[in-house]
Amino acid sequence: MPDSQRTELLNQLRLQDLITEDQLSRAKLYLQFISGVGFETQEGAIDWLLENRIISERPVAQRPEEPEPVIIPEPPVNP
16 A cells, blocks of 8 residues: 555544544654555554554544433423
């Protein structure tokens, strides 16, 4: 896989807020100077980031928070 595609995978991780801007910059710098980088998927990219100590733990995708249910009281019944 060309480095441009690896860079795109890293950019996608950033867009998903799985890595920070600083981590993205460091990863791109590593890609410029390290040959034989072998990841082709986002999971592979995360493994590579972990192996090179760019990130210290596997990121967890942020799920959108579900809104609290709105409870509408029933109107009082007039006798």
